[in-house]
Amino acid sequence: MEKLWEIFLAFFIPGIVGYGGGPASIPLVKNEVITRYEWLTVTEFSEMLALANSLPGPIATKMAGYIGYLEGGVLGSIVGVFATVAPSLILMVVLLSVLYKFKDSPKVKKMTALIRPTIAILLGLMAYEFFQQSYEGAGLWQTIFLVVVSYVLMQKVKVHPAFVILGSLVYGAVFLA
Amino acid sequence: MKQRNLFLAFFRVGMLGYGGGPSSIPLVHKEVVEKYKWMNDDEFADVLALGNSLPGPIATKMAGYIGYRVAGIFGMINAVLATIVPTIAIMILLLTSLTFVKDEPWVAGMTKAVVPVVGVMLAVLTLDFTKKAEKNLGWLKTIAFIVLSFLLIQWLNIHPGIVIGALLLYALLAPIQEVKEQKKHEKGQSV
Numbered sequence: 405m406e407k408l409w410e411i412f413l414a415f416f417i418p419g420i421v422g423y424g425g426g427p428a429s430i431p432l433v434k435n436e437v438i439t440r441y442e443w444l445t446v447t448e449f450s451e452m453l454a455l456a457n458s459l460p461g462p463i464a465t466k467m468a469g470y471i472g473y474l475e476g477g478v479l480g481s482i483v484g485v486f487a488t489v490a491p492s493l494i495l496m497v498v499l500l501s502v503l504y505k506f507k508d509s510p511k512v513k514k515m516t517a518l519i520r521p522t523i524a525i526l527l528g529l530m531a532y533e534f535f536q537q538s539y540e541g542a543g544l545w546q547t548i549f550l551v552v553v554s555y556v557l558m559q560k561v562k563v564h565p566a567f568v569i570l571g572s573l574v575y576g577a578v579f580l581a
Numbered sequence: 582m583k584q585r586n587l588f589l590a591f592f593r594v595g596m597l598g599y600g601g602g603p604s605s606i607p608l609v610h611k612e613v614v615e616k617y618k619w620m621n622d623d624e625f626a627d628v629l630a631l632g633n634s635l636p637g638p639i640a641t642k643m644a645g646y647i648g649y650r651v652a653g654i655f656g657m658i659n660a661v662l663a664t665i666v667p668t669i670a671i672m673i674l675l676l677t678s679l680t681f682v683k684d685e686p687w688v689a690g691m692t693k694a695v696v697p698v699v700g701v702m703l704a705v706l707t708l709d710f711t712k713k714a715e716k717n718l719g720w721l722k723t724i725a726f727i728v729l730s731f732l733l734i735q736w737l738n739i740h741p742g743i744v745i746g747a748l749l750l751y752a753l754l755a756p757i758q759e760v761k762e763q764k765k766h767e768k769g770q771s772v
Contacts, residue, residue, distance in 0.1 A: 546693075577691045579690070
């Protein structure tokens with residue numbers, strides 16, 4: 405019981421302080437898991453992170469699920485994921501439900517209009533980070549090739565992104581290994 | 582049927598989102614706005630804005646809220662589980678039995694090739710949002726707000742949550758011009 409409470413706390417704090425999505429919470433999780441509770445060594449943590457990064461899906465819940473499982477079995481895994489996901493999700497549902505209720509009010513309409521350029525810039529910056537990361541990982545020519553081909557397939561030929569992503573996984577396994 | 586579609590939509594998002602939660606944003610948009618039409622671009626932008634200003638992982642916040650909107654509490658649980666359970670299961674399986682996989686060069690190659698594709702999806706979404714902002718605010722204001730947000734977030738390193746929070750507060754507190762003009766008009770008529 406004590407252990408489960410520790411697991412809850414270890415992931416509740418990064419979940420509630422980690423601004424900027426899951427990747428932003430990595431150093432916070434590291435601090436709890438390595439420094440405070442000493443559940444993993446630095447090497448074990450890096451190994452876990454390397455694998456987590458090569459698998460699909462959100463990173464924060466993968467860390468919580470795995471470390472929770474190591475420390476407290478299936479129940480520990482559930483507690484870790486719940487502590488990561490639930491607090492901010494509840495806040496989100498409550499706030500957006502209020503917003504949705506007043507969605508026809510001119511003020512809420514104005515809110516939606518005003519934040520859109522900021523959202524555009526945030527997405528643009530994220531796109532830039534992904535291109536940068538690709539340039540560092542796969543090199544300039546591979547990046548240009550993959551960008552052009554995936555753009556044409558998704559935007560011009562209208563192939564569903566799922567197939568383009570699966571195609572790129574196969575391409576990467578064969579040509580970028 | 583709704584629960585099944587919710588599960589499928591977010592299962593695909595979880596399994597195809599390489600590079601953590603933020604890379605799943607364009608995938609969620611594709612499923613929720615374009616495929617199943619559960620919400621329009623306006624609502625999606627609100628979800629994204631608030632999701633970005635609140636702490637915690639973005640993928641589960643989006644999944645949870647959209648699941649809740651489409652099919653209540655059960656929909657919320659369903660969408661969150663569909664996003665995270667498959668990949669956690671794979672993770673535990675690989676780390677406890679097949680540790681060698683992460684050292685395989687083809688695994689690293691797969692990740693490398695997916696990154697630029699996600700970049701393209703995010704860039705396309707950026708253009709979409711810019712065009713839509715232009716429709717509401719006009720080019721002048723849109724460019725002004727884009728430059729301003731860029732400077733605040735990228736150069737002054739102000740957290741996007743604070744920028745979005747400030748904009749929301751401004752929209753809430755500033756008087757609305759159209760309404761005022763309408764009132765003047767009504768007054769003029771009554772006199």
